[in-house]
Structures are given as structure tokens and as C-alpha cells.
Amino acid sequence: MATGNSASGPLWGVGGVRMATVAAGIRYRGRDDVVLIELAPGSRIAGVFTRNAFCAAPVLLAREHLQRSEGHARYLLINAGNANAGTGEAGLQDARESCAALARAAGVAVEQVLPFSTGVIGEKLPLQRLIDGATAALSQLAADNWDAAARGIMTTDTRPKAVSRQLSLSGTSVSITGICKGAGMIRPDMATMLAYVVTDAGVAQADLQQLLHDGVAQSFNRITVDGDTSTNDCCMLAATGASGLALQADDSEEWRTFAAAVQAVLRELAISVIRDAEGACKFVTVQVDGGRDVAECLQVAYTIAESPLVKTALTASDPNWGRILAAIGRAGVSALDVSKVSIHLGDVCIVEDGMVAGSYTEAAGQAVMQQEDILVRVDLRRGQVSETVWTSDLSEEYVRINASYRS
Amino acid sequence: MATGNSASGPLWGVGGVRMATVAAGIRYRGRDDVVLIELAPGSRIAGVFTRNAFCAAPVLLAREHLQRSEGHARYLLINAGNANAGTGEAGLQDARESCAALARAAGVAVEQVLPFSTGVIGEKLPLQRLIDGATAALSQLAADNWDAAARGIMTTDTRPKAVSRQLSLSGTSVSITGICKGAGMIRPDMATMLAYVVTDAGVAQADLQQLLHDGVAQSFNRITVDGDTSTNDCCMLAATGASGLALQADDSEEWRTFAAAVQAVLRELAISVIRDAEGACKFVTVQVDGGRDVAECLQVAYTIAESPLVKTALTASDPNWGRILAAIGRAGVSALDVSKVSIHLGDVCIVEDGMVAGSYTEAAGQAVMQQEDILVRVDLRRGQVSETVWTSDLSEEYVRINASYRS
Numbered sequence: 001m002a003t004g005n006s007a008s009g010p011l012w013g014v015g016g017v018r019m020a021t022v023a024a025g026i027r028y029r030g031r032d033d034v035v036l037i038e039l040a041p042g043s044r045i046a047g048v049f050t051r052n053a054f055c056a057a058p059v060l061l062a063r064e065h066l067q068r069s070e071g072h073a074r075y076l077l078i079n080a081g082n083a084n085a086g087t088g089e090a091g092l093q094d095a096r097e098s099c100a101a102l103a104r105a106a107g108v109a110v111e112q113v114l115p116f117s118t119g120v121i122g123e124k125l126p127l128q129r130l131i132d133g134a135t136a137a138l139s140q141l142a143a144d145n146w147d148a149a150a151r152g153i154m155t156t157d158t159r160p161k162a163v164s165r166q167l168s169l170s171g172t173s174v175s176i177t178g179i180c181k182g183a184g185m186i187r188p189d190m191a192t193m194l195a196y197v198v199t200d201a202g203v204a205q206a207d208l209q210q211l212l213h214d215g216v217a218q219s220f221n222r223i224t225v226d227g228d229t230s231t232n233d234c235c236m237l238a239a240t241g242a243s244g245l246a247l248q249a250d251d252s253e254e255w256r257t258f259a260a261a262v263q264a265v266l267r268e269l270a271i272s273v274i275r276d277a278e279g280a281c282k283f284v285t286v287q288v289d290g291g292r293d294v295a296e297c298l299q300v301a302y303t304i305a306e307s308p309l310v311k312t313a314l315t316a317s318d319p320n321w322g323r324i325l326a327a328i329g330r331a332g333v334s335a336l337d338v339s340k341v342s343i344h345l346g347d348v349c350i351v352e353d354g355m356v357a358g359s360y361t362e363a364a365g366q367a368v369m370q371q372e373d374i375l376v377r378v379d380l381r382r383g384q385v386s387e388t389v390w391t392s393d394l395s396e397e398y399v400r401i402n403a404s405y406r407s
Numbered sequence: 408m409a410t411g412n413s414a415s416g417p418l419w420g421v422g423g424v425r426m427a428t429v430a431a432g433i434r435y436r437g438r439d440d441v442v443l444i445e446l447a448p449g450s451r452i453a454g455v456f457t458r459n460a461f462c463a464a465p466v467l468l469a470r471e472h473l474q475r476s477e478g479h480a481r482y483l484l485i486n487a488g489n490a491n492a493g494t495g496e497a498g499l500q501d502a503r504e505s506c507a508a509l510a511r512a513a514g515v516a517v518e519q520v521l522p523f524s525t526g527v528i529g530e531k532l533p534l535q536r537l538i539d540g541a542t543a544a545l546s547q548l549a550a551d552n553w554d555a556a557a558r559g560i561m562t563t564d565t566r567p568k569a570v571s572r573q574l575s576l577s578g579t580s581v582s583i584t585g586i587c588k589g590a591g592m593i594r595p596d597m598a599t600m601l602a603y604v605v606t607d608a609g610v611a612q613a614d615l616q617q618l619l620h621d622g623v624a625q626s627f628n629r630i631t632v633d634g635d636t637s638t639n640d641c642c643m644l645a646a647t648g649a650s651g652l653a654l655q656a657d658d659s660e661e662w663r664t665f666a667a668a669v670q671a672v673l674r675e676l677a678i679s680v681i682r683d684a685e686g687a688c689k690f691v692t693v694q695v696d697g698g699r700d701v702a703e704c705l706q707v708a709y710t711i712a713e714s715p716l717v718k719t720a721l722t723a724s725d726p727n728w729g730r731i732l733a734a735i736g737r738a739g740v741s742a743l744d745v746s747k748v749s750i751h752l753g754d755v756c757i758v759e760d761g762m763v764a765g766s767y768t769e770a771a772g773q774a775v776m777q778q779e780d781i782l783v784r785v786d787l788r789r790g791q792v793s794e795t796v797w798t799s800d801l802s803e804e805y806v807r808i809n810a811s812y813r814s
Contacts, residue, residue, distance in 0.1 A: 053743045054736030054761070086732045088746075088762030121729025122763055185716055185733065226715040228730070229737035308633040308715070308801070309592055309809055316810035322528020323635070325493045326592065329461030330636035336460045339495075354461070355495030356529050394715070396803040396810075402716055403723035403803075 002158050003283040003372050003392075004275045011146040012164045012175040015200035016040035016240025018141040021152035024133025026126055027081025027119060032152035034133035036102075037076040037196060038141050043240040044202075045073045045114075046209035048216050050233035056085035057092040058115040059232060061099065068111040071205035075112065076196060076236065077102055077134050080153050080181070081119040082126070085231040094125040101131040105138055118181060118194050118232050119155050150179040153194055156401060157183045161272040165261045169254050172245040174201045176261055180235075180269045184278040184402060186225035187306075195220065195235040195269055201258060202241030207249040211259055212237040212266075219266035222389045225277040226398075227306040237262070274390045279398030282314045284391045285375045292383035296333050300378060301389040303331035311394030314374065319365025321350045328378060340381040345369065409565050410690040410779050410799075411682045418553040419571045419582040422607035423447035423647025427547035428559035431540025433533055434488025434526060439559035441540035443509075444483040444603060445548050450647040451478045451609075452521075453616035455623050457640035463492035464499040465522040466639060468506065475518040478612035482519065483603060483643065484509055484541050487560050487588070488526040489533070492638040501532040508538040512545055525588060525601050525639050526562050557586040560601055563808060564590045568679040572668045576661050579652040581608045583668055587642075587676045591685040591809060593632035594713075602627065602642040602676055608665060609648030614656040618666055619644040619673075626673035629796045632684040633805075634713040644669070681797045686805030689721045691798045692782045699790035703740050707785060708796040710738035718801030721781065726772025728757045735785060747788040752776065 017039060021032035039045065047066050049059050066073065077098060084091045099113040106113075117125065150160035164177040178197030203211070216235055247258055275283055286305045291297035304310055307327040313320040324343055329336075343351035346368040350360050368374065424446060428439035446452065454473050456466050473480065484505060491498045506520040513520075524532065557567035571584040585604030610618070623642055654665055682690055693712045698704035711717055714734040720727040731750055736743075750758035753775040757767050775781065 052733060052736035053740065054732050054745050083729070086729050086758065086762055088760070091762070121727075121733060185730075187737075228714055228716045228733060231729075231733050231736060307635055308805075309635045312806050312809035315806065318810070320528075322490070322493050322638075323592075325461050326459060326528060326635060326638050329459035329638060330594075333460065338461050351493065353495065355493055355498070394806060396806045398715075399719050399722065399801060399803045399806055402719035403725070 002276045003280055010164060011162050012166045012177055013144045014175045014177050014198045014240065015242030016043060017198050018143055019145045019149050020137040020140040020142060021145065021148045022133040022137045024129045026079050026129060032148065033080045034130065034137060035078040035149045035152040036134060036137035036141065037149065039074055039238050040240050040242060041074070043238055044071045044205040044208055045236055045238040046071060046205060046212045047234060047236045048212055050230060052229050052231045054086060054231050056083050056117060056232045057087055057095040058084055058117045059234060060092060061095045062114040062116060062234060065099070065111040065114050069109070073112050073114050074108045075102060075106060076114050076116065078116040078153055078194065079130055080155055082117055082123055083119045083121045083232050084117040084125045086122040087124060091125065094127045097127060098130050098134060102134045102138065105135050116194055116234055118153065121231060146177055146179060153179065153181040155181065156278055157181050157276055159276055161269060161276065163265045163268040163272070165265055167257060167261055169245060169258060172243055174199060174243050174245055174258065176265050178265045178269050180273060182273045183276050184225055185228045185230045186223060186273060186277065187227045187229045194232070197262065197265055198238045198240065199262070200240050200243040202246035203239040204248060208237055208239055210249060211262055215263040215266040218263065219270035223270050223274050224302060224305050224389060224391050225274065271390055274392055277392030278401045279395040280392035281395055282393040283373045284314060284393065285388060286391060287375065287377045287386065287388045288380065289377065289386045290380040290383055291385040291387070293385055294387055297385050297387035298389070299333060300328055300331045300380065301387055303327045304376060305389050305391035308394055314393035315395045317366065317369040319345060319350065319362065319369045321345070321365065324376060325351060336380070337382065342379045344377040346375050409683045410687055417571060418569050419573045419584050420551045421582045421584050421605045421647065422649030423450060424605050425548040425550055426552045426556050427544040427549060428552065428555045429540040429544045431536045433486050433536060439555065440487045441537065441544060442485040442556045442559040443541060443544035443548065444556065446481055446645050447647050447649060448481070450645055451612040451615055452480045452643055452645040453478060453612060453619045454641060454643045455619055457637060459636050459638045461493060461638045463490050463524060463639045464494055464502040465491055465524045466641060467499060468502045469521040469523060469641060472506070472518040472521050476516065480519050480521050481515045482509060482513060483521050483523065485523040485560055485601065486537055487562055489524060489530055490526045490528045490639050491524040491532045493529040494531060498532065501534045504534060505537050505541060509541045509545065512542050523601055523641055525560065528638060553584055553586060560586065560588040562588065563685055564588050564683055566683055568676060568683065570672045570675040570679070572672055574664060574668055576652060576665060579650055581606060581650050581652055581665065583672050585672045585676050587680060589680040590683050591632055592635040592637045593630060593680060593684065594634045594636045601639070604669065604672055605645045605647065606669070607647050607650040609653035610646040611655060615644055615646055617656060618669055622670040622673040625670065626677035630677050630681050631709060631712050631796060631798050632681065678797055681799055684799030685808045686802040687799035688802055689800040690780045691721060691800065692795060693798060694782065694784045694793065694795045695787065696784065696793045697787040697790055698792040698794070700792055701794055704792050704794035705796070706740060707735055707738045707787065708794055710734045711783060712796050712798035715801055721800035722802045724773070724776040726752060726757065726769065726776045728772070731783060732758060743787070744789065749786045751784040753782050
């Protein structure tokens with residue numbers, strides 16, 4: 001299941017980027033599962049990585065290579081089907097060897113190759129297949145393969161996820177195109193499962209890193225499927241400069257337009273993850289208004305978004321708002337005056353001053369809950385801060401998918 | 408579904424306690440849904456209540472009456488099917504009136520009646536039916552009706568939950584008998600849904616309160632089904648003194664034997680909630696050893712116990728330990744050295760030094776996971792503290808139950 005439609009609009013080519021996908025047999029049969037992305041010399045790349053203490057081997061190595069190369073990476077080597085996580089020193093060695101083999105074949109320094117893996121945790125990486133796949137991909141690099149790349153990194157995803165923007169800045173056409181994957185084990189903490197966004201603008205590494213950091217905070221760090229932060233989350237933002245336009249982070253109209261477009265791409269990609277959440281039949285926006293600070297708004301929003309009882313009520317299109325109220329009450333907001341709290345489902349006010357609204361009817365609540373896209377809006381009425389997170393429902397299909405993932 | 412067997416052994420009568428159950432039509436047809444428990448004059452009672460900010464009206468009132476009567480309550484009036492939560496001032500008024508009506512009929516002060524409700528949140532209490540039921544129950548009080556009382560407070564429970572102990576102290580026979588209900592919206596915070604334990608020993612209120620507080624910390628506050636703390640959680644411990652033996656909290660062998668028996672009753676009741684958890688086909692003990700303090704052990708234990716991915720793997724009897732490892736990694740333990748962490752499933756070591764154990768085979772893991780009772784044991788190897796929580800799995804049945812609860 002999934003919500004919304006999967007059409008992503010045109011995917012603009014980005015100058016300075018080539019890619020290839022290969023069916024290397026990492027885990028799946030009859031589909032591409034190794035993706036190689038090449039960045040032209042002179043490109044800069046920034047990244048944010050999972051904060052899960054059990055970082056996967058490729059996360060540790062990608063972080064190390066990013067630092068050693070000072071953002072001058074040339075190749076992103078991605079495999080699906082095996083996370084190379086919980087594999088200890090041997091897993092790290094496998095990741096190193098795959099990068100070294102590709103670096104030799106491509107004639108670049110090993111730290112210019114960044115490795116990424118996604119899939120089952122705790123199984124040994126089929127190293128030779130990955131190396132063979134990477135080498136084969138190197139000879140097939142082509143300019144525009146975004147759709148194939150988006151498909152090649154999928155695991156339990158039911159659809160590829162890609163977003164693209166083209167804008168004209170000072171008369172130069174600049175493209176921003178990104179892909180990502182993820183449908184379960186989604187509660188990113190500084191990044192989501194795997195996301196790659198590339199632009200042909202030229203941007204310095206420090207500016208790129210800040211832009212990514214800010215953008216992720218309002219996109220991948222505002223979504224949850226099941227509260228489970230992955231061991232392999234990574235989000236990368238690269239700038240090739242191939243458009244000929246160099247930008248820098250300042251107060252200019254140009255930078256602000258560009259930064260807003262990058263942020264929109266990140267946000268749309270993050271939302272596409274939730275729309276394809278495992279077993280999802282609802283796309284849910286949880287907006288918390290009237291908080292004293294960001295932390296308490298997020299506390300309330302995530303407690304609602306991750307409550308199994310709220311999620312199953314959403315599955316059933318049941319306006320069981322008592323579960324939302326109970327979630328707010330246990331979110332740990334200190335000295336919360338419940339007699340001020342209001343809850344809206346879409347435009348329907350269900351709770352006012354901490355109790356069922358006089359105007360509320362079950363029929364009105366039901367009408368909102370029948371919809372595929374649902375807005376849950378909570379007003380704490382104790383401050384000026386608002387925050388929004390996006391989530392999905394909890395269906396029998398979610399349980400089926402996750403009870404049979406490895407079989 | 409439920410795990411283990413439902414036989415609870417003999418339920419010992421407790422001197423000084425009478426009870427009655429009535430089919431008052433609060434929500435259900437053809438079953439008892441109002442339970443009245445009478446404590447003999449001179450009894451003392453202690454209570455712990457939910458910390459959910461949205462306390463139900465009866466919780467607010469029971470707390471107030473407990474304080475005003477200084478623990479000299481005479482009647483516990485309980486209804487199932489309607490939680491009287493999220494009902495604002497009107498709900499509080501309903502609770503007050505039900506207590507007042509019973510107090511008048513019984514000839515006691517209003518603060519000697521403690522009200523309790525469990526069921527759907529946010530619907531108006533059918534006040535007249537509750538009053539009629541309470542009054543009818545008053546004329547039917549009988550000494551030993553524990554099984555009927557345990558059935559009368561059920562909502563989504565599939566079986567009654569009752570535990571009883573009899574012990575001989577200084578030649579006097581003392582009984583401790585308790586009942587509770589709860590199967591979903593279970594992550595008690597100082598108490599579970601509803602639990603009532605009564606002894607015929609005589610105990611002062613302050614000692615009773617401390618005993619209950621300590622006992623709940625290691626029983627109802629160590630269980631979770633879905634992480635959702637209820638608005639109605641209450642756990643009450645009463646001492647009638649009818650056995651003729653008065654006890655006080657001191658270092659005596661007598662007190663320690665008695666306190667241990669009370670704690671055992673609380674723990675068994677808490678475990679019975681998890682065994683009857685909504686949709687449960689597994690009973691899971693999560694034990695975290697080697698922590699620096701209680702807080703971090705509980706952080707890790709609850710993160711595992713409430714991870715939808717761990718829970719669905721349990722449902723599937725799939726030894727997908729990568730999900731346990733990912734949960735440990737995101738639990739927020741500061742400066743966790745993952746290379747020291749080990750994980751056992753039952754007696755099988757699956758992760759050693761942060762990676763898959765050399766001796767581990769999938770067949771061995773599978774054999775443990777096939778069992779109904781499963782022990783997940785994590786060693787953080789950074790301190791001396793251990794903590795245990797009990798939980799259930801997440802099955803399609805759980806989703807079905809909670810997607811159709813109000814229909």
C-alpha cells in the first residue's frame with residue numbers, strides 16, 4: 001500500500017553527474033541493486049549520517065572518507081539488500097575493499113569513494129559481487145539515469161522516489177535533482193535511510209553542509225513511520241558546478257531562491273518516504289501549535305505520530321480522538337494545562353478547552369478520517385512555537401510486511 | 408490471543424472485604440460492568456495513579472477522596488466500558504454524583520467512596536445507569552466474589568486476572584488477593600489500568616502507601632504493550648485488619664515476608680496483563696544488564712520492548728536480531744561503546760562484542776524464537792545495574808482489535 005500518486009514530474013538532468021545501475025545479485029534476483037553515481041572533478045559534497053550508536057560499516061567509512069577528502073568525493077557506491085551493519089571489523093574491512101577496488105578501477109584516491117548500504121542488518125556483505133557490480137557500473141556510466149537509480153536503491157519501497165527542480169538564477173539554468181529510499185525503520189535522526197541530492201550549481205563545502213543540515217532538520221528529521229531509527233541513514237547533497245554558476249551562502253535573492261529550492265526537494269523526498277510507508281493507507285500531518293519551544297512541540301507531535309493506538313485508529317478511519325488526547329497527556333510536557341488544549345481533525349474541531357467540543361459530531365469526525373490525507377492539529381495554547389511532523393498509519397499490512405521481511 | 412494459561416490458582420477470601428457485580432448496561436450487553444468493593448470500617452487504603460496529564464475525572468476524584476478521607480475509604484465503585492476521560496467539568500460532576508448517591512445509600516461520607524472507570528475515552532458517562540447499578544450492588548454484597556469482580560472490570564481483556572497468596576505470620580493466617588484489568592493502552596506510569604489488592608492484615612496508611620509505591624515500581628511500572636500510558640491507570644492496595652494481625656514496616660522477618668508476598672501479587676498481576684496483551688502470541692522478558700544506572704537500563708529495555716520492528720519479528724518467530732541491535736543503538740545511551748554489547752535470545756548468544764557471535768547459527772536463534780515465552784537479554788558491559796521489563800509482540804490481531812475497538 002501507499003498513499004498519493006507516485007508521479008514525480010520531470011527529472012531534470014544535472015550537469016557533471018553520471019550514473020549507472022547494475023543487477024549484481026546482492027540479495028535480489030532480476031533487479032538492479034548496485035547504483036554508482038559519479039561526480040565531475042571539482043564537485044563538492046556534504047553529508048549527514050544516522051546518530052544510531054550502532055552505525056553500519058559504510059556509514060563509518062563514508063563519514064571518514066568525506067572528512068579525509070574534504071568534500072571532494074568522486075563516486076557514491078550504493079548497494080541495496082544488505083545493510084552491512086552489526087558486522088563488526090570484518091564488515092568495515094569489506095566496505096574498505098569495495099571502495100579500494102572501485103578507486104583503483106576509476107583512478108581516484110580511495111577517500112574519494114563513499115560507500116552506502118541498505119537492507120538486512122547483520123549479514124555478511126557479498127563482497128565480490130559488489131566489486132564486480134561496481135566495476136561493471138563504471139563502464140556503463142551515463143548522464144541521465146535518475147529513475148533507474150531511484151529504483152536500484154529500493155528495498156521494501158513500493159515505488160521509486162525522485163524529486164527535481166529547475167530554476168533560473170542570474171540568467172543561468174540550475175537543476176536540483178534528488179532520489180531517496182525508505183519505507184520502514186524510519187525515524188531519521190539527522191538523516192533518513194538513503195537520500196542523494198545533486199545540483200549543478202557550484203557551492204563551497206561549508207555552505208553545502210550548512211544548507212543540508214538546515215534542510216534535513218525540516219524534512220527527513222520531521223518524519224516517522226515506526227520510530228525506529230536505522231543504522232544506515234545517510235543524506236548527501238552534492239554540487240558539481242557544471243552550470244557555470246557559483247553561489248555562496250549570503251543574503252542575496254539568488255542564494256535564498258536556491259536554498260529554498262533545495263529545501264523543497266528535501267521536503268518532498270521526505271514526504272515521499274511517508275507516502276510509501278510500509279502498509280500505509282493514510283498520509284498524516286501532525287501539526288502542534290502554541291508550544292513554548294521546538295522541543296515540546298516535537299515531543300507532542302512524535303508521541304501522537306508514534307502511538308500504536310492513534311495509528312490503528314487512523315487505519316480504521318475511526319475518529320477515536322481519545323487516543324490523541326491520551327498521547328498528548330503522556331508526552332511529558334511539564335505543567336501542561338490540559339483545560340487549554342484543543343485538537344482539530346482537518347477543519348473539524350474535536351476537542352476544545354481539554355474536552356469534546358460542543359459543536360463536534362461523530363459524523364463530522366468520520367468524514368475527515370475517511371480521507372487519505374489527514375491533518376491532526378493540536379494547539380497547546382502556552383506559547384508561539386509550531387512544529388510539524390509527517391507520519392503514516394499502522395495497518396495489518398505493516399505487520400505482515402515486517403513479520404516476513406527476511407523470509 | 409493470549410499467552411500462558413489463565414489458571415490463577417485458588418483465590419483466598421480476605422476478611423473485611425465484600426463485593427458485588429451488576430450488569431448495569433454501561434456499554435456492554437449481557438455482562439457485568441459495575442463492580443462494588445466494600446472495605447470494613449477501620450480499613451486503610453493506598454493508591455497510585457496515572458501521570459498522564461489528561462487524567463480521567465474518576466482519577467482526579469479518587470485522588471481527592473483518598474486525601475480527604477486520609478485513606479479511610481469504605482467503597483470502591485468501578486465501571487467498565489466508559490473511561491469518563493476527556494469529559495471536562497461535566498465528567499467530574501458525573502463522578503461526584505455517582506459517589507454521592509452511593510454514599511447516601513450506604514450511609515458513609517462521600518469522600519469514603521473512590522470512583523474508577525475504564526473503557527472508551529471521551530464519551531459521557533451514563534450516570535443514572537451507574538447509580539442504579541451501584542445501588543443494586545450495595546444490596547448484593549457478598550464475601551467472596553473475586554472471580555466475578557475480575558470479570559466485571561474487563562474491557563478488551565480476554566480473561567480475568569486475579570492472584571492470591573495466603574501466609575502464616577506469627578501463627579495468624581493472612582490473605583492477600585488482587586485483581587486487575589488491562590490488555591491495551593498499557594505503559595503504566597506509576598500504575599496500570601486498574602488493579603485492586605486487598606489484605607486482611609492491619610497496616611497503617613503510610614506504610615501501605617510506601618509498600619504499594621515500591622511494589623508498583625517493580626511490577627506495573629515495568630510492563631508495556633504499546634507504550635500508550637492510559638488516562639485512567641490506578642492501582643489500589645487496601646488492608647482491612649480483619650485477620651487480627653497488625654503489621655508495621657520495619658526490619659522484622661514478619662514484615663519482610665508480608666511485603667515480599669504483596670510484591671509477588673503485584674508482579675504476577677502485572678505479568679498477567681502482558682500475557683493477555685491485545686493480539687499477543689508471545690510473552691517477552693527484556694532484561695538489560697551491565698548498565699550504569701536504572702534509567703539507562705530502562706531506556707534500552709523500553710526501546711527494545713516498544714520497537715514495532717522488534718515486536719513484529721517476535722510475532723513471526725524471526726530471530727532478526729539486527730532490529731534489537733538497532734533499537735539499542737537509538738536508545739539514547741550516551742557514549743555507548745557498541746563493541747562491548749552482547750545480546751542473548753534465551754540461552755543463545757547472538758551478538759558478542761557488538762557483532763554477530765561466532766557460535767551463532769540461524770537454527771539456534773529460530774529454536775528460541777519459536778517458543779511462546781522469550782527472554783531477550785542485553786549486556787551493555789559498562790556498569791553493575793540490571794533492569795527487566797515485560798512486553799508482548801505486535802501481531803495483525805493487535806491491529807484488528809484496535810482498528811475496531813469502538814465499532
